[in-house]
Amino acid sequence: MNTGELVELGRQLRVDSVRASAAAGSGHPTSSMSAADLMAVLLANHLRYDFARPAHPGNDRFVLSKGHASPLLYAAYKAAGAIDDEELLTFRKLGSRLEGHPTPQRLPWVETATGSLGQGLPVGVGIALAGKRLDRTDYRVWVLCGDSELAEGSVWEAAEAAGFENLDNLVAIVDVNRLGQRGPTRHGHDLDAYARRFQAFGWHTVEVDGHDVDAVDRAYGEALSTRGQPTAILARTLKGKGVEGVEDREGLHGKPLPDADEAIAELGGPRDLRVRVHEPPAARVLHAVDSRSVELPRWDKGEKAATRDAYGKALAALGTARDDVVALDGEVGDSTRAEFFAKEHPDRYVECYIAEQQMVATAVGIAARGWVPYASTFAAFLTRAYDFVRMAAVSGSGINLVGSHAGVAIGQDGPSQMGLEDLAMMRAVHGSTVLYPCDANQTARLVAAMADLDGIRYLRTSRGGSEVIYGPDEEFPIGGSKVLRSSAEDRMTIVAAGVTVPEALAAADALGREGIPVRVIDLYSVKPVDRATLRQAAEETGCLLTVEDHREEGGLGDAVLDAFGDGRPVPRLVRLAVRTMPGSASPAEQLRAAGIDAESITAAGRLLTEQAVVP
Amino acid sequence: MNTGELVELGRQLRVDSVRASAAAGSGHPTSSMSAADLMAVLLANHLRYDFARPAHPGNDRFVLSKGHASPLLYAAYKAAGAIDDEELLTFRKLGSRLEGHPTPQRLPWVETATGSLGQGLPVGVGIALAGKRLDRTDYRVWVLCGDSELAEGSVWEAAEAAGFENLDNLVAIVDVNRLGQRGPTRHGHDLDAYARRFQAFGWHTVEVDGHDVDAVDRAYGEALSTRGQPTAILARTLKGKGVEGVEDREGLHGKPLPDADEAIAELGGPRDLRVRVHEPPAARVLHAVDSRSVELPRWDKGEKAATRDAYGKALAALGTARDDVVALDGEVGDSTRAEFFAKEHPDRYVECYIAEQQMVATAVGIAARGWVPYASTFAAFLTRAYDFVRMAAVSGSGINLVGSHAGVAIGQDGPSQMGLEDLAMMRAVHGSTVLYPCDANQTARLVAAMADLDGIRYLRTSRGGSEVIYGPDEEFPIGGSKVLRSSAEDRMTIVAAGVTVPEALAAADALGREGIPVRVIDLYSVKPVDRATLRQAAEETGCLLTVEDHREEGGLGDAVLDAFGDGRPVPRLVRLAVRTMPGSASPAEQLRAAGIDAESITAAGRLLTEQAVVP
Numbered sequence A, B: 001m002n003t004g005e006l007v008e009l010g011r012q013l014r015v016d017s018v019r020a021s022a023a024a025g026s027g028h029p030t031s032s033m034s035a036a037d038l039m040a041v042l043l044a045n046h047l048r049y050d051f052a053r054p055a056h057p058g059n060d061r062f063v064l065s066k067g068h069a070s071p072l073l074y075a076a077y078k079a080a081g082a083i084d085d086e087e088l089l090t091f092r093k094l095g096s097r098l099e100g101h102p103t104p105q106r107l108p109w110v111e112t113a114t115g116s117l118g119q120g121l122p123v124g125v126g127i128a129l130a131g132k133r134l135d136r137t138d139y140r141v142w143v144l145c146g147d148s149e150l151a152e153g154s155v156w157e158a159a160e161a162a163g164f165e166n167l168d169n170l171v172a173i174v175d176v177n178r179l180g181q182r183g184p185t186r187h188g189h190d191l192d193a194y195a196r197r198f199q200a201f202g203w204h205t206v207e208v209d210g211h212d213v214d215a216v217d218r219a220y221g222e223a224l225s226t227r228g229q230p231t232a233i234l235a236r237t238l239k240g241k242g243v244e245g246v247e248d249r250e251g252l253h254g255k256p257l258p259d260a261d262e263a264i265a266e267l268g269g270p271r272d273l274r275v276r277v278h279e280p281p282a283a284r285v286l287h288a289v290d291s292r293s294v295e296l297p298r299w300d301k302g303e304k305a306a307t308r309d310a311y312g313k314a315l316a317a318l319g320t321a322r323d324d325v326v327a328l329d330g331e332v333g334d335s336t337r338a339e340f341f342a343k344e345h346p347d348r349y350v351e352c353y354i355a356e357q358q359m360v361a362t363a364v365g366i367a368a369r370g371w372v373p374y375a376s377t378f379a380a381f382l383t384r385a386y387d388f389v390r391m392a393a394v395s396g397s398g399i400n401l402v403g404s405h406a407g408v409a410i411g412q413d414g415p416s417q418m419g420l421e422d423l424a425m426m427r428a429v430h431g432s433t434v435l436y437p438c439d440a441n442q443t444a445r446l447v448a449a450m451a452d453l454d455g456i457r458y459l460r461t462s463r464g465g466s467e468v469i470y471g472p473d474e475e476f477p478i479g480g481s482k483v484l485r486s487s488a489e490d491r492m493t494i495v496a497a498g499v500t501v502p503e504a505l506a507a508a509d510a511l512g513r514e515g516i517p518v519r520v521i522d523l524y525s526v527k528p529v530d531r532a533t534l535r536q537a538a539e540e541t542g543c544l545l546t547v548e549d550h551r552e553e554g555g556l557g558d559a560v561l562d563a564f565g566d567g568r569p570v571p572r573l574v575r576l577a578v579r580t581m582p583g584s585a586s587p588a589e590q591l592r593a594a595g596i597d598a599e600s601i602t603a604a605g606r607l608l609t610e611q612a613v614v615p
Helices: A003-024 A029-034 A036-046 A067-079 A120-135 A153-164 A191-200 A213-225 A260-266 A307-321 A339-344 A356-368 A379-395 A422-427 A440-450 A500-513 A531-541 A556-563 A587-594 A598-609 B003-024 B029-034 B036-046 B067-079 B120-135 B153-164 B191-200 B213-225 B260-266 B307-321 B339-344 B356-368 B379-395 B422-427 B440-450 B500-513 B531-541 B556-563 B587-594 B598-609
Strands: A061-064 A141-146 A170-176 A204-209 A231-236 A304-306 A325-329 A349-351 A372-378 A399-404 A433-435 A456-460 A465-467 A482-485 A493-496 A519-522 A525-527 A543-551 A572-578 B061-064 B141-146 B170-176 B204-209 B231-236 B304-306 B325-329 B349-351 B372-378 B399-404 B433-435 B456-460 B465-467 B482-485 B493-496 B519-522 B525-527 B543-551 B572-578
Touching (some): A003 A036, A036 A067, A061 A067, A120 A141, A120 A170, A120 A356, A191 A204, A191 A231, A204 A213, A304 A307, A307 A325, A307 A399, A325 A356, A356 A372, A356 A379, A379 A399, A379 B379, A422 A433, A440 A456, A493 A531, A531 A543, B003 B029, B003 B036, B029 B036, B036 B067, B036 B170, B120 B141, B191 B231, B204 B213, B213 B231, B307 B399, B356 B372, B356 B379, B379 B399, B379 B422, B379 B456, B422 B525, B422 B543, B482 B500, B500 B598, B519 B531, B525 B556, B531 B556
Parallel strands (some): A170 A231, A325 A372, A372 A399, A493 A519, A543 A572, B061 B141, B325 B349
């Protein structure tokens, strides 16, 4: 498009942003208007995208990091012919695909859900990394950022990763409209301030008037011709641009325009320009799932092995069988054992350094390109990325997260390194799967099974070695459990997982010697739980004792309720969990101090079977 | 100390780091050895600190951001005479104050718990901000960082805040030993790479050989004489410095030295130098809790008000009565209503921009200086700071967090903005208090009550207006609840909180009209829960129906189990919660779609009282 057409297209995008927000009675038209010219030039002259084939491997990828500017995105879809005007006006209404913030669950052209600021660029970095290192296809990734969101550390974590990885297929377009939600940003229209920061992280930068379509056009061209570096385009814009009553004014964030009709008239009235978006170049998908069955590592019963070791070995084996598996780690691969995969499949290993948010964002980005990522760090440090995990679920992203060094059982390192909230955090994520194996063979099976699940899948591993209690051919369906001790006379059921399984078995033996037969369930699938087995145990034994190396809230103890939260009779319950703040001590001392070792289970079990209250 | 003495002190700190780790059989001596000279010069020549009076308001503040280098910290404490050699050798043992990673819960000289990397500098920024803006005392804040942790976005979030706030009382000392846990860092010994980054964020930088004690001494002097900017000292060091077999070598992170005796001999053997640390200057504590009782805002029953409005008004009133209350917000103060406080008490308001990790870190920092922070943003975005909240609990920090716009009830903005995991996340934090008010008077009372609690306190507020159902003089003890409907004939109890309370009341009315009398409990204190009232309701009505605008896992439904997890009989339970991924829709449509509105409660209640299973 030429200058005049681009200007007209920008006005159309503004008009449609105003109209959609007016029809909805809510939304962010002023944030859309500032970026309208940036979007117009991109859509008309630079983006390569087939809206009829969003899965086309050659398509450029566009991420609206400032997800609240969704009216602009939908106005662009309309201009590209992807949606019609009628649909545009369903914005923010029940059942509409056009949500307040865009999600790929509803719209095939959206790469990742945004709306939590500072996440679009990190995911864009992940997609760009996939393009360079995995897909090896020269699609470009365009990320439209707000200026307010540059206050998020995650943006600089992403900038650091992108600069270091020389992602010249990545362009960040920053809509510097100087106004955040409640008032001016830290740096206002000081484009240099942002340029200095991006440059320091190894980026090429271009400063531009974001309403000068020719200048914007040249800036995009400069970005595309830049080699060896990602480019940040810092565009000076005005919030509410084009409508005098709202332009560059405070107090108008996230509100429809006071008088939409007048604003539309001021913008020259509605238009119906159509953009012929450039076709993507031919490209092919590189990864393909190999039909070879996975040859998982095997351990003999009675061997001692840590589940984190089993994770690393199983993942390496999975990577041999499946070309689509990618491993990521937060600079602790020697601890999580992701290094086993790195050694065998260095091309499909991404070292994320100590940057857990970017690690999860990279996983989301490469999953969006069809790869199957496994991202690992200490369970404790996955808390760093919780907002990213939450948003990955909003995206419907299929990613595997693995948290090692769970619980007090790690021993001397102390509470900062102990994942004690991870089960609660991951269980609360919509559609998640939460797995907590207790031995090496079980771990290996679950690692393989995770690959084909939907949504967020979390595996919790342990630092120390434990006895292998299952044979290598045992199967562990997701949503299942294993009954490890059982008799017709059982008077109680102990429900354990991970490191508390051997403690539960020892307690069961001790209680058995006292004449109290008890059942033991290994609830390796914490979500979904094995409702049938838990219900049967409740009916047959009358009471459940749960024991977990995790906080009392939100973990195994709460998970069993999922089998009884529908109005059926609930068995008596006792929950043993970590109730104090641990210090440094040996693993055995930690389990004892937390009251989750065999002796504590035995004592609580004794009381429970006597129908006494457990203090 | 002169050059020779400083060199000797550095060697002593190394020897003691090696000895402590050897005695423990674990720990991070090589990470301690790289920073030993940096610590020696600081302790001997620049730190102003009275170890006998850690609460002295004039004390400098030292934060070991690379918390795993705890042997070095404890060796320094020994050199300063704060601990003796015997205690040094208790490192990492059960009951010792000298944990694997330092915490203020155990040691009075530790400002904040570290061990999750990238958190020390953010908290240091908070302390420095307190010094400048609240305490108005010229203590300096020294933060010893690792180089690996500079990959964390939180470090740059902190750098941005510190640069913008001109914190010239803050010095970051970066121990650039070029080796992370599993291998080299991204930038190795390229000090310029780090300097460029800090400079871009407005910092003064000094590059120095971290083993040249005179150069380090000059660098500290330069930092102290720098005005208007924080200073980052980038020190080139060698991991394991001083012992040839480990110096600058990979694969030795987090391990005692292979031969401690030989290493100690190589370092010249044990020494017992004592450092006379400089006295702090005289200073006084500025804040003091006013004895005036708080005049909280009051609403009449039947008025309509949003709990977020009540939060803002109550906090402003609390700030009037108490000089120690400080409000922080993540650039959404117009939404959370923190702006009400900002308008009345601008001197005690900290605008954190869109940087939730730094917001929580700032809260932790100013709480460490004796202030009472209230930090607010959307409940959804507090997930961004979960690792900081977790570590704040490890610190034993007393901070108030307030999450607004909770649940699907926000309406059109969609799932990215809906806090649906916050109750689970906050309940799982050790020692936390979780509050979820349903009306304005209740909110105001809880806001005031939070100030005097220990640990992490979380308040969840709602976007929309709701009817005031409590009088302004009603009291709401922490750990309490309110029985809103009750009769001797009740056949079921509905447990609700926040936006589901009016829905529960409407459902109770509907069921009453059908001849099914039901009890309604407002469980505003989600943690701790009112066990007595829940148990009584269970005994008297036989079954509980919980209804919450939150995910099924970890919230209200799981919280009630806290009253029944000790082996006593458990009532039949039904949990209504948000089980799908919402889109955009009106608040009423959202509640209906999620199955948590009055009609859904009525339908489920009907089934439950018929002893049927609720699908």
